[in-house]
Amino acid sequence: MRSVNSDMIQAFAALDTHRSVVAKTPMRDKFSGDPERFKRFSISFRDLLLDYSKNQIDAETMPLLFALGKAAGVEAHRAAMFAGEAINKTENRSVLHIALRSLPDEIFRSGGVNVVPEVHAVLNRMAAFSDGVRSGEIRGSGGQFTDVVNIGIGGSDLGPRMACLALSPYHDGPRTHFVSNVDGADIRDVLEGLDPDRTLFLIASKTFTTVETMTNAATARAWIVERVGEEHVGAHFAAMSTATDKVKAFGMSEDRMFPFWDWVGGRYSVWSAIGLSLMIAIGPAGFSSFLGGARAMDDHFRTEPLERNLPAILGLIGVWNRNILGFPALGILPYEQRLARLPAYFQQLDMESNGKRVKVAGGATVMGHTGPLVFGEPGTNGQHAFYQLLHQGTDVIPCDFMVGAYSDAKEDYNHHALLLSNCFAQTEALMRGRTIAEAREELKGEGMAPPDIERLAPHKVFPGNRPTNTLLYKRLDPETLGMIIALYEHKIFVQGTIWGINSFDQWGVELGKALAKTLLPMVEGKQSTDGKDASTAGLIAAARLLRGG
Numbered sequence: 395m396r397s398v399n400s401d402m403i404q405a406f407a408a409l410d411t412h413r414s415v416v417a418k419t420p421m422r423d424k425f426s427g428d429p430e431r432f433k434r435f436s437i438s439f440r441d442l443l444l445d446y447s448k449n450q451i452d453a454e455t456m457p458l459l460f461a462l463g464k465a466a467g468v469e470a471h472r473a474a475m476f477a478g479e480a481i482n483k484t485e486n487r488s489v490l491h492i493a494l495r496s497l498p499d500e501i502f503r504s505g506g507v508n509v510v511p512e513v514h515a516v517l518n519r520m521a522a523f524s525d526g527v528r529s530g531e532i533r534g535s536g537g538q539f540t541d542v543v544n545i546g547i548g549g550s551d552l553g554p555r556m557a558c559l560a561l562s563p564y565h566d567g568p569r570t571h572f573v574s575n576v577d578g579a580d581i582r583d584v585l586e587g588l589d590p591d592r593t594l595f596l597i598a599s600k601t602f603t604t605v606e607t608m609t610n611a612a613t614a615r616a617w618i619v620e621r622v623g624e625e626h627v628g629a630h631f632a633a634m635s636t637a638t639d640k641v642k643a644f645g646m647s648e649d650r651m652f653p654f655w656d657w658v659g660g661r662y663s664v665w666s667a668i669g670l671s672l673m674i675a676i677g678p679a680g681f682s683s684f685l686g687g688a689r690a691m692d693d694h695f696r697t698e699p700l701e702r703n704l705p706a707i708l709g710l711i712g713v714w715n716r717n718i719l720g721f722p723a724l725g726i727l728p729y730e731q732r733l734a735r736l737p738a739y740f741q742q743l744d745m746e747s748n749g750k751r752v753k754v755a756g757g758a759t760v761m762g763h764t765g766p767l768v769f770g771e772p773g774t775n776g777q778h779a780f781y782q783l784l785h786q787g788t789d790v791i792p793c794d795f796m797v798g799a800y801s802d803a804k805e806d807y808n809h810h811a812l813l814l815s816n817c818f819a820q821t822e823a824l825m826r827g828r829t830i831a832e833a834r835e836e837l838k839g840e841g842m843a844p845p846d847i848e849r850l851a852p853h854k855v856f857p858g859n860r861p862t863n864t865l866l867y868k869r870l871d872p873e874t875l876g877m878i879i880a881l882y883e884h885k886i887f888v889q890g891t892i893w894g895i896n897s898f899d900q901w902g903v904e905l906g907k908a909l910a911k912t913l914l915p916m917v918e919g920k921q922s923t924d925g926k927d928a929s930t931a932g933l934i935a936a937a938r939l940l941r942g943g
């Protein structure tokens with residue numbers, strides 16, 4: 395398993411040959427030739443519908459992709475993850491974010507030990523703490539907390555930040571704020587206007603060593619000490635980390651410490667203690683529905699054959715687009731303003747997991763491509779910004795559209811129908827395109843003179859045949875959000891398995907961190923830049939000059 399075997403080579407070769415067959419018929423003709431196409435290439439799970447019919451695929455493509463998934467050992471690797479095997483091989487760790495959403499009587503083992511009792515013990519402590527903060531029983535120096543500030547970065551920021559915004563209609567706790575950047579402007583802007591006597595800080599860091607988070611935490615501590623007094627620091631802070639000794643050294647008491655474990659990757663940690671800000675905002679019951687949605691997707695992923703498995707289908711379509719058709723990027727386009735941070739969240743989830751080029755088995759370089767460049771913005775905003783390139787640019791960029799059938803407010807009816815029509819219209823336009831004959835026809839219909847028609851028509855041509863998936867759900871509630879995130883987690887797992895890389899480490903972020911440490915004394919003027927390349931030394935010198943020292 396997990397090294398390129400002859401079945402995989404054959405499966406890739408078959409897909410490669412098949413590509414030229416598929417390419418003969420553009421998607422618009424595939425749709426007119428097959429009224430069953432939507433039915434054939436869509437799949438539902440609970441209130442989620444995944445329509446993948448607007449891809450460059452035909453009846454032969456999916457069986458070939460399922461054969462590839464099987465040859466790559468997706469099923470066995472999936473079983474290994476659920477069995478708690480140390481599939482994160484470079485760090486020798488189990489990968490058990492799935493245990494974070496388990497039921498109390500389920501069993502997930504890491505190193506032979508069932509982790510579920512510990513998971514639920516922490517969840518219960520988080521619930522008691524959240525209830526206390528929400529009711530005012532747990533309070534600051536000036537009474538009930540009105541504001542909660544999560545200080546963290548990467549996986550200790552993007553998940554709770556994204557989910558708090560996504561579920562804002564479910565907020566009935568204190569306001570939540572997020573500070574991540576080491577740029578002092580970030581924390582300064584957040585603290586401005588907050589009442590120190592009623593502000594709770596949550597320090598979120600898996601390692602409790604991340605320089606951005608530690609710097610911001612120290613600034614927050616100083617803010618409290620200065621305004622409220624050293625003796626109140628304990629009441630205004632809590633921490634979530636796997637490094638309990640470091641949290642203690644920071645001065646945090648046991649009851650303000652919410653642990654998680656090294657078998658949870660940072661970008662998979664929103665379900666753990668890292669989600670405390672979300673739990674305080676929406677309450678333990680809402681958080682439990684969020685976990686429940688993910689658990690439902692886990693069960694689906696674990697038990698369904700690849701042919702009826704949403705994450706597998708989404709992952710395999712992604713491999714088709716990336717490896718066989720050679721498309722370099724993936725747009726994440728939620729038609730849901732409250733999912734504005736979802737593209738950034740999926741960017742870390744996907745690019746930090748699958749942005750790799752070395753095989754987990756043997757250390758050789760992967761042949762071909764791995765993870766795509768992930769980007770996105772909520773629709774309809776993106777339409778008025780970068781969709782021009784999606785429709786008429788020289789690169790083909792597959793996109794995932796997502797939209798809820800309902801908005802949570804009745805008065806949005808008019809807005810929501812427009813939102814839905816825009817979402818569906820974009821996928822239709824990307825698929826159909828517009829031919830030169832159609833462009834001419836349209837201009838003629840507008841009464842344009844023939845020379846002008848000829849001049850303008852080429853600019854009005856849309857090549858079409860551009861792939862999209864559409865994920866339609868009923869409404870964005872905690873359960874649905876949990877399902878969507880878990881869907882993408884498992885999709886990324888399927889792709890990482892096929893590419894033979896370790897989706898659960900992130901060595902690629904280390905070099906820059908190490909170099910930043912060596913540059914700091916140079917930026918501060920305490921050390922010479924001798925030995926640095928001319929650009930780096932030149933930039934440091936120029937910045938020092940501009941800073942006046």
Ligand SMILES: O=P(O)(O)OC[C@H]1O[C@H](O)[C@H](O)[C@@H](O)[C@@H]1O
Pocket residue numbers: 547548549550598599600601602603604607660661746900903
């Ligand atoms: O939670 P922390 O240990 O503070 O780490 C925060 C983030 O920083 C790192 O550089 C990693 O790239 C991320 O995966 C991680 O989520």
